[in-house]
Amino acid sequence: MPCGGGESLEGDAAIYRQLLSISGHRPKVVLICARATELPCEEIAAALLALGAGKVETLTLGARTDGEKPAFLETVENADAVLLLARQPLRLSTLLGGTSLARLLRRRNAEGMPVAGSAAGAALLAEHMLAGGESGPTPRMGGVMLAPGLGLSNRIVIDQGGLLGDRLGRLLAALALNPFALGLGLDADTAAFIGPDNVLEVIGSGALTIVDPADIGHSNIADAAHNAPISMLNLRMHVLVHGARYDLDFRRPLG
Template sequence: MSSEEPDSAYIYFKKQFEKLTSNPIIMLNFDKTTATNKVLNDSLQNAKLIFISGGDQSRFMNVVKNTPIYTAIHQAYENGSTIAGTSAGAAVMCEHMITGNQKLETKYTETFNNIRYDNLETTTGLGLVKNVIIDQHFLKRSRYNRLLSALVEFPTHIGIGIDESTALIVRDKEIEIVGESEVIVVKKPKGIAKSKKENLVSIKSLEMAVYNEGQKFKIQ
């Protein structure tokens, strides 16, 4: 539901997954008319793997939020299913999901020009990973300003920037890195001060780490 071209996204990912499993792979492209369909939601809840495509995370959550789809995904997760996703499908894993929009700018840009408070737009995500803000395409699109803006709004959270062709494997409170590039982790901002001038902000210190394949770290 994230993608503007769901059929093409499904065909692409199906070809990849067919190399890995003989299990049936199906597309569930819910909308407002099918969100309460019990048969479809039962299929979702019983899936061993739920993979969420890229696109627009807000488009996905606008369909899923406050519906049986949300409940079915959480029930599948509690039953031991793997919930995965790419790009927008990674962003939706958080409680506080980055939409990509700025409150203080009318035009969308892939990165933020500066770090300002009350600028980052977030909304409710799936909340499968707690106390974490996830950003994606991170190094490729230099999204440091966006992730640091998130930490200004949610200073007790851990900011995780995942680069392209790279993934997190989350098992309880431990995260392992896999893939070709790197993951940036920022946390514990201290001395946050907010200026009245153009909503600028200062941070006296914060922790930052860079991880690559095979390395692990803990979250709260």
């Protein structure tokens, strides 16, 4: 469940309410963040409790060894939902990657526990994490940085930052390097809820942009010089708003 960085807790309320509704009656929610995170974890925890969570616990990762702590692992083992919070994806991914906590999150998610990522935590959910890059509408060679993510899905690359024109170049550059994936661009206060059937539903006040390179034609990715524009032909793009659904397996919007 990737969620675009919220502009306000009030704007995120519909997203949090949906997360709680699929997590059971008065669910136990675990927030996972890096020690240096700038996100308001206490305020988010209070908002979740006000919306119906039974209990909210925060796990703050300050070192990779925290991902091996038995108390942290037990907390996630007994959780009904997990929310990853970050302003910079590498800050959290370098603390989580390869730890017992990361493996536990993948297992619990495969068993049906919802795992959400908010702000830069959204990018972390994918196997190929979009860790940073240049703003602007044109994809450029070297204009995007990819790193290993948590790996809950290998079907998508997620960019949750900025307006469409600011992030489109980054997303296209990432797809030029990974043309088997779908690109998801999330507006603020907008989330993509991906169910066990790999059908995505949009929740929130903004839009979700999906870029599909499945039928890509010519691309000069192998020959482009550093910072040169990347040519990509025959892309498909969809813009989905609240309530719209999309089948990730068959790559098509649903009525």
